[in-house]
Amino acid sequence: MAKTATKSAKKSAAKAAPKAAAKTAAKVTAKAAPKVTAKAKAKPAKKPSIKLSMLRPSVNNMTVRVFARAAGLDPAETDAWGHTRSPEFLARNPAHLTPMIEDKSLPRGVLWESCAIMQYLANKHGLEKFYPKAPAKRAMIDSAMFYLVGTLYPYVARATYPALGFPQYAGEVGHSDAHPDKKSEAQKAAMAAITEPLEVFHSFFRNGKPFIGGNNPSIADIRLGATLEFLAVVDYALPKWAKEYMAALEKKLGKAYAEPAGDVRGYIAHVKSQARA
Numbered sequence: 001m002a003k004t005a006t007k008s009a010k011k012s013a014a015k016a017a018p019k020a021a022a023k024t025a026a027k028v029t030a031k032a033a034p035k036v037t038a039k040a041k042a043k044p045a046k047k048p049s050i051k052l053s054m055l056r057p058s059v060n061n062m063t064v065r066v067f068a069r070a071a072g073l074d075p076a077e078t079d080a081w082g083h084t085r086s087p088e089f090l091a092r093n094p095a096h097l098t099p100m101i102e103d104k105s106l107p108r109g110v111l112w113e114s115c116a117i118m119q120y121l122a123n124k125h126g127l128e129k130f131y132p133k134a135p136a137k138r139a140m141i142d143s144a145m146f147y148l149v150g151t152l153y154p155y156v157a158r159a160t161y162p163a164l165g166f167p168q169y170a171g172e173v174g175h176s177d178a179h180p181d182k183k184s185e186a187q188k189a190a191m192a193a194i195t196e197p198l199e200v201f202h203s204f205f206r207n208g209k210p211f212i213g214g215n216n217p218s219i220a221d222i223r224l225g226a227t228l229e230f231l232a233v234v235d236y237a238l239p240k241w242a243k244e245y246m247a248a249l250e251k252k253l254g255k256a257y258a259e260p261a262g263d264v265r266g267y268i269a270h271v272k273s274q275a276r277a
Contacts (some may be wrong), residue, residue, distance in 0.1 A: 050121075051102040053080040053089075057164075057267035059226040062260045063114040064099040066222050069256035071127050075101065115145045118219040130219050144205045144212050144220035152197040153227055158190035160230045164271055191236060202241050210248055217249055222257075225249045229261060233268045 052068065052075040054061040068075050083089055084096040092110050093100050100112040105124065111117055122131035132138050161168050162183065168174040173186035201224060205212045212220045225246055231238065238246075250257045 050075045051078065052076065053078045053084075053098050053100045053102075055079070055081055055084075055098050056260075056263035058098065059230050059264055060114045061099045062229065062264050063223050063226040064101070064117050065260035066226065066253065066257050067118045067121070067130065067219060069259070070217075070222070070253050071121065071125065071130060073121060073125070115149060115219070115223060118222070122219060129216055130213070130222075132213075132218075140205065141212065141218050141220045144201065144218075145223055147197065147200070147205075148220070148223055148227060152194065152201075155190045155193045155197065156227055156230055159187055159194065159236070160233050162187055163233045163275070164230070164268075187234075191234060194231075194236070198239070198242065202239075202245075206245075211245075211252075217252055221249060222253075225257070226261075226264075229264050230268075232265070233271060 050073065052064065054065060054077055056079060065077070080089065080098050080100075084093075084098060090096055092102075093112060095112060097112040099114055099117060100110055101117055101121075102110050106120075111120060119131060121127070131141060157166075157168070158172060158174065160166075162174050174183050178186075201212070205220070209215070211217045212224070217225075228238065228242060228246055250261065
């Protein structure tokens with residue numbers, strides 16, 4: 001009987017031991033674990049890594065504003081209207097151009113020209129969705145942008161800047177003391193010349209695809225879409241494909257496109273209302 005009782009006691013003790021150990025471990029763990037309180041400090045909001053100086057009515061500026069939003073870069077924007085010729089601005093940017101980004105990673109701390117800015121930011125942040133790394137695909141994006149800047153945009157500028165109240169470049173008829181009839185003639189000639197390069201984007205660069213970048217908009221698409229926004233000020237009759245292309249671009253990019261475009265469209269509406277008054 002004594003042996004049986006002893007065995008029973010040992011079994012009971014053996015069963016109780018793990019339970020006691022578990023309770024002890026739980027207490028130790030509870031004491032060691034940091035207390036979670038409602039007063040825990042929230043992490044400070046991440047500051048934008050770049051600063052963007054821009055002009056709201058400009059499609060060149062709209063380009064970078066759309067891209068930065070679509071890429072999720074969220075730069076700190078500063079409206080530089082009326083300040084691009086100030087000593088402070090010129091000290092950083094002697095070309096007095098916008099858009100301009102400030103980034104400590106840059107050799108001179110600043111960079112202007114919309115296409116260069118998009119290329120730089122896409123390279124820096126690995127945004128292949130907008131600017132592919134594959135040499136052949138990238139070459140087509142670069143070609144489309146350079147063709148736009150060198151051929152299409154000068155025509156768009158000549159056609160729209162007089163109506164927008166923007167100063168034209170030196171050497172342009174619109175910048176000279178030429179008779180108003182000559183200026184009007186030059187403006188109409190520029191509008192007529194837009195048709196050919198515009199069709200090149202449709203038949204060559206898109207080539208049956210939704211966008212120049214394929215199924216998703218590239219930095220070249222953002223630059224083209226923004227450029228075509230200006231043509232509304234002269235009531236330019238865009239071909240059906242171009243209207244559908246711009247609608248698809250805005251739908252794909254959503255607010256990233258719509259918000260900066262709203263500033264440009266608002267300015268155009270203001271200019272047209274002033275002209276009718």
